[in-house]
Amino acid sequence: xxxxxxxxxxxxxxxxxxxxxxxxxxxxxxxxxxxxxxxxxxxxxxxxxxxxxxxxxxxxxxxxxxxxxxxxxxxxxxxxxxxxxxxxxxxxxxxxxxxxxxxxxxxxxxxxxxxxxxxxxxxxxxxxxxxxxxxxxxxxxxxxxxxxxxxxxxxxxxxxxxxxxxxxxxxxxxxxxxxxxxxxxxxxxxxxxxxxxxxxxxxxxxxxxxxxxxxxxxxxxxxxxxxxxxxxxxxxxxxxxxxxxxxxxxxxxxxxxxxxxxxxxxxxxxxxxxxxxxxxxxxxxxxxxxxxxxxxxxxxxxxxxxxxxxxxxxxxxxxxxxxxxxxx
Amino acid sequence: xxxxxxxxxxxxxxxxxxxxxxxxxxxxxxxxxxxxxxxxxxxxxxxxxxxxxxxxxxxxxxxxxxxxxxxxxxxxxxxxxxxxxxxxxxxxxxxxxxxxxxxxxxxxxxxxxxxxxxxxxxxxxxxxxxxxxxxxxxxxxxxxxxxxxxxxxxxxxxxxxxxxxxxxxxxxxxxxxxxxxxxxxxxxxxxxxxxxxxxxxxxxxxxxxxxxxxxxxxx
Ligand SMILES: Cc1cc2nc3c(=O)[nH]c(=O)nc-3n(C[C@H](O)[C@H](O)[C@H](O)COP(=O)(O)OP(=O)(O)OC[C@H]3O[C@@H](n4cnc5c(N)ncnc54)[C@H](O)[C@@H]3O)c2cc1C
Ligand code: SF4
Ligand code: FES
Ligand code: FES
Numbered sequence: 008x009x010x011x012x013x014x015x016x017x018x019x020x021x022x023x024x025x026x027x028x029x030x031x032x033x034x035x036x037x038x039x040x041x042x043x044x045x046x047x048x049x050x051x052x053x054x055x056x057x058x059x060x061x062x063x064x065x066x067x068x069x070x071x072x073x074x075x076x077x078x079x080x081x082x083x084x085x086x087x088x089x090x091x092x093x094x095x096x097x098x099x100x101x102x103x104x105x106x107x108x109x110x111x112x113x114x115x116x117x118x119x120x121x122x123x124x125x126x127x128x129x130x131x132x133x134x135x136x137x138x139x140x141x142x143x144x145x146x147x148x149x150x151x152x153x154x155x156x157x158x159x160x161x162x163x164x165x166x167x168x169x170x171x172x173x174x175x176x177x178x179x180x181x182x183x184x185x186x187x188x189x190x191x192x193x194x195x196x197x198x199x200x201x202x203x204x205x206x207x208x209x210x211x212x213x214x215x216x217x218x219x220x221x222x223x224x225x226x227x228x229x230x231x232x233x234x235x236x237x238x239x240x241x242x243x244x245x246x247x248x249x250x251x252x253x254x255x256x257x258x259x260x261x262x263x264x265x266x267x268x269x270x271x272x273x274x275x276x277x278x279x280x281x282x283x284x285x286x287x288x289x290x291x292x293x294x295x296x297x298x299x300x301x302x303x304x305x306x307x308x309x310x311x312x313x314x315x316x317x318x319x320x321x322x323x324x325x326x327x328x329x330x331x332x333x334x335x
Numbered sequence: 336x337x338x339x340x341x342x343x344x345x346x347x348x349x350x351x352x353x354x355x356x357x358x359x360x361x362x363x364x365x366x367x368x369x370x371x372x373x374x375x376x377x378x379x380x381x382x383x384x385x386x387x388x389x390x391x392x393x394x395x396x397x398x399x400x401x402x403x404x405x406x407x408x409x410x411x412x413x414x415x416x417x418x419x420x421x422x423x424x425x426x427x428x429x430x431x432x433x434x435x436x437x438x439x440x441x442x443x444x445x446x447x448x449x450x451x452x453x454x455x456x457x458x459x460x461x462x463x464x465x466x467x468x469x470x471x472x473x474x475x476x477x478x479x480x481x482x483x484x485x486x487x488x489x490x491x492x493x494x495x496x497x498x499x500x501x502x503x504x505x506x507x508x509x510x511x512x513x514x515x516x517x518x519x520x521x522x523x524x525x526x527x528x529x530x531x532x533x534x535x536x537x538x539x540x541x542x543x544x545x546x547x548x549x550x551x552x553x554x
Contacts, residue, residue, distance in 0.1 A: 010384040013404040013450050039446045043427050057451055087506040092515045103509045107532025112440045243531035
């Protein structure tokens with residue numbers, strides 16, 4: 008690990024200013040992703056601003072009937088909150104499908120959103136990787152790429168975003184609140200937080216240097232039954248190959264509305280809007296779920312090792328939609 | 336991690352690693368003596384990184400130490416405070432051997448900085464027993480033979496203590512059919528899922544699950 012200086016932030020504004028003041032400074036929250044990468048010298052901050060003690064650890068009701076989740080709420084506390092369990096069960100399911108009990112006790116809401124890819128070449132400093140070292144190439148394109156993206160990738164990078172939580176939040180239309188060094192705040196729809204790789208995979212989000220996530224707001228729960236399903240190589244403690252978060256609202260035999268997000272397929276939690284359009288007004292049936300799955304993966308491109316993800320994502324979507332409808 | 340270790344007790348590992356370190360010193364001292372005087376300042380600038388004073392509250396004792404900011408909580412415990420019960424398996428959050436309790440919650444001590452835990456109540460496996468009376472989870476591991484080589488055991492025990500608290504508080508898991516249910520029945524499937532962050536290379540899992548089941552029922 009490269010050496011760095013450390014300070015404990017006094018307030019959100021002071022933390023943002025402290026990071027903005029140094030080009031190589033970073034926020035540290037739970038540290039479960041950042042320290043992992045610092046040990047391998049993939050991340051090399053010269054200064055760490057510890058935001059883990061800031062009073063951003065509350066989950067509050069919003070006037071609109073939703074919840075405002077502070078950036079420092081731990082993944083385990085968010086998953087266990089009775090309001091989340093009853094009103095946003097797929098968020099609890101997604102959180103509990105990720106990492107381990109120990110990691111969830113440390114991982115924060117903001118750190119989870121901003122965790123970096125698990126692409127093995129990103130982790131291997133002997134290999135070319137445009138995300139780690141701009142312009143060096145992408146070893147995954149012709150290499151071991153069974154865990155990589157089938158949607159929204161580019162010639163420069165085919166990595167996926169590894170978060171489960173973010174997939175459920177994308178399905179719930181969460182909004183990200185940030186605070187900047189001058190104290191200004193802004194709100195970013197979760198679908199706009201992460202950038203697709205295009206030619207600059209090292210730029211992963213729309214956040215500026217020193218811009219700090221303060222909270223995530225969940226709108227009131229949409230009508231319909233929520234289900235999160237994750238498919239992985241082991242039954243526990245493994246990242247998603249593919250995951251689907253779905254909310255399906257029925258009216259009689261028909262589907263009134265559906266919201267669907269996919270994980271493990273792209274550099275951001277992937278909202279399947281074409282599939283949602285296909286389902287709206289359709290009779291709830293395996294035929295409709297198949298059409299939705301085909302629509303969702305219509306633009307998918309495999310890279311050899313990950314070709315299996317395309318049929319796997321379709322099957323996972325059909326089964327998740329069926330599960331959401333069954334008990335709707 | 337490249338950092339200076341100040342060990343308290345003559346553990347077997349300290350003796351082994353001390354031997355290696357001596358070898359390195361001897362090897363590097365030869366060119367150092369041969370270099371011109373101008374090289375001395377370059378050597379001096381590679382001196383140990385500046386340290387930070389901090390007080391950590393571990394097993395109900397306040398311990399003051401000076402540490403490089405890079406020091407993880409695990410390295411602080413093992414290398415600076417003589418508490419070698421917590422083990423280093425992977426150093427990357429993947430195995431659970433380093434699990435300790437911070438304010439009663441289980442975490443991986445390898446993925447956090449010591450400096451981030453000033454003011455917290457830290458409990459390691461050394462702090463679970465009361466005098467000669469083992470913690471019920473420790474006693475259950477002994478009674479059920481919940482280990483073979485024992486390397487993962489301190490982490491398993493600390494993790495189980497934290498996990499049983501989570502289950503008592505009604506926290507659901509990935510194995511729970513209804514995440515909104517108010518209480519948890521700790522079936523074997525629940526225990527296995529909740530303990531999946533602790534890997535046992537000897538695969539003593541059946542006895543680990545049995546020990547935790549006993550401890551849960553006794554509690
Ligand atoms: C063994 C292992 C298995 C895992 N399995 C899974 C899994 O199955 N599913 C899953 O989803 N995740 C998994 N994870 C990842 C885990 O969820 C993340 O490590 C965790 O959520 C990161 O949160 P943190 O608070 O520790 O982030 P940190 O490591 O503290 O920070 C991560 C990044 O976010 C930045 N950051 C943090 N907070 C803010 C803020 N408020 N504003 C701006 N920037 C900020 C930091 O600067 C850093 O760049 C796993 C991790 C490990 C080690
Ligand atoms: S897929 Fe992206 S992260 Fe992986 S090697 Fe290619 S550029 Fe790097
Ligand atoms: S040593 Fe910490 S999890 Fe393996
Ligand atoms: S008893 Fe040997 S690793 Fe678990």
